[in-house]
Amino acid sequence: MKITSTSNEKVLAWAKLKMKKYRDIENTFLVEGDNLVQEALKKGIVKEIIATYETNFNVPSYVVNEKIMTKLSMMVNPPSIMAVCNYILPDNIEGRVLLLDKLQDPGNLGTIIRSAVAFNFKTIIISDDSVDMYNEKVIRASEGMIFHINLIKSDLESMISLLKNKGYKIIGTDVRSGQSIKNYKAMQYAFVIGNEGNGLAIETKELCDGFVYIPINKTVESLNAAVAASIIMYEANNE
Amino acid sequence: MKITSTSNEKVLAWAKLKMKKYRDIENTFLVEGDNLVQEALKKGIVKEIIATYETNFNVPSYVVNEKIMTKLSMMVNPPSIMAVCNYILPDNIEGRVLLLDKLQDPGNLGTIIRSAVAFNFKTIIISDDSVDMYNEKVIRASEGMIFHINLIKSDLESMISLLKNKGYKIIGTDVRSGQSIKNYKAMQYAFVIGNEGNGLAIETKELCDGFVYIPINKTVESLNAAVAASIIMYEANNE
Structure with missing residues (x-):
């Protein structure tokens, strides 16, 4: 289908997905650019394709003009293709786990996701009060790796007790004290990373088995x- | 001295320092906020203090209003103190050296500076075509560590030949091949990090002694x- 007006209903609905509030209502988010659209298609979560040219994917597709792209994009140079994607469903917790406690910077979250896939971590648990994982900067900094890891956004306290029941030891990070990382190489450790300014919250520290x-x-x-x-x-990957 | 007008000559000259072009003409840059001003004072490079209140440092100081601060600051919430600083003079090359080849992202450069101080690297050589080290985002991401390391911006080729004359081996980074980092622990190695999108330039690769x-x-x-x-x-620090 072709859309030419920036005030078309579809366009207005898509544009709202730039805000977390509306993403959470619709359970959908936008990805921009060919690489990320390809990754999302592979993951099977693409609901709609928006492009400035005719595409041939097996999902509802819309051809739009550059004005509309500019309206939908978060980038200075809008892409020629975007996708509306369904939120990624959390998977079972297994393998190496990283927990993030009130992480605020979207670039940091994206970079951590990229490194987690690089170092064979299977699950990242993000505290409720951390930056939104569907923030466009997170997705971009992850270089598409957001589609290659099990991401769970949840209340950290209940997730920690669930992990402990599964036999995980919870290892906090501390700037000045704790053991050398070399002591924590096994698979059954879950590492907790704190907030950029303040490190781990006291409540989280109290739940840790070691540092x-x-x-x-x-x-x-x-x-x-x-x-x-x-x-x-x-x-941890360097066993 | 008190300044109240945003079109005061001093204010206009300071505001120009937000642009690299004018920083390079004046050989000065701005730092924002109490922490960075303190670090710059310790380093002895502060030329002028600009604050919304009376200060008592041993350098020319100006009391300004919030409107002027907003004009001078790069931040959403302007600080109440800033400093005009002289460019930091390069020091002798010694100890562990890191070279950056066409690094583009200011956040990455600031983070690298912070890590370099953390891991006892003494010198960072930044290629001429990298992001400007006096960019406000670099200084902020460095968390003030820009004042605790020897930063040299120069032509990489001539710096590499200088390093080789000094007995350094030049070690490039490569995503898929090369030796384990464990093999390069001594002090006489200089590591080269490439551009975000493309890695090391071919000309730089050819100058490397190993990867x-x-x-x-x-x-x-x-x-x-x-x-x-x-x-x-x-x-490298973990010998």
């Missing part, structure tokens, strides 16, 4: 959250 | 540049 730390020069207060998470996952 | 790689799952094309640099520095 890990990365030795750093004392001039530096802490590492960037995505860097810290990546080094921990790199080491 | 290092970080084992990753094949689903992922590469790691984020700041993550890759940080893991390499973490390992």
Whole structure:
């Protein structure tokens, strides 16, 4: 179907998906650009294709003009293809697990997702009060890896008790104290990464079975959250 | 001295420092917020203080209103203190060295600077065609660590030949091939990190004495540049 007006009902509904509030109502999100659309198609979650040209995928498709693309895109240079995708359903928890406690920066979350897939982590549990995982910057920074990992957004406390029941040890990260990462190499550890400014919340710390730390020069207060998470996952993978 | 007009000559000159072109003419840059101003003062590079209140530092100081602060600041919430700083002079090259080849993202550069200080790297050499190190986002992402490391912006080719004369081996990063980082632990290695999208330039690759790689799952094309640099520095520090 062809759409030419930026005030078309479909266009207005899609444009609303730029806001978390409406994504959560519709349980759908947008991905921009050929690479991400391809990844979403492989994952089987594409509901609709929006492109400036005729496409030939097995989903409802709309041909739009550049004005409409500009309206829908979050980028300075709008793409020529986008997809409306269904929220990704959480899968069973297995393998290596990373927990994120109040992570705020979308770039950090995307980078952590990318590193998690790189270092064979299977599940990331994101606390309710973290940045939205369907934020366009998260998806972009993940370089499409958001489609290759089990992402669960939930209340951290109940997830930690579920993990403990499954036999996982919960390992917090602490800037100055804790054991060397080298001591935590087995599969049954779940690592918790804290907020960019404040680290782990006290309530979360109390639920941890142990702590890990990365030795750093004392001039530096802490590492960037995505860097810290990546080094921990790199080491855990480096058995 | 008190300034109340946003069109005051001083204010107009400061505002121009938001652009690289004018920073390079004046050899000065702005830092925002109490933490960074303190770090810059310790480093002895502060030329002028701009604040919404009376300060008591041993440098020329200006009291301005919030309107002026908003005009000078790059942030959504302008700070109440800023400093005009002289460009940091490069120091002798010693210790562990990191080279950055066409790095484009200011957040990545700031994060790399922060990790470099954390992992005891003494010098970062930034290629001429990389992002400007005095970009406000670089300074902010570095968390003030830009004042704790020897930063040199230069032509990479001549710096590499200088490093080789000093006895350094130049180690490139490659996604899929090269030796394990574990083989490169000594001090006389200089590691080269490539551009976010394309990795190392061919001309740079040809100048390398060896390559290092970080084992990753094949689903992922590469790691984020700041993550890759940080893991390499973490390992080099981890003797």
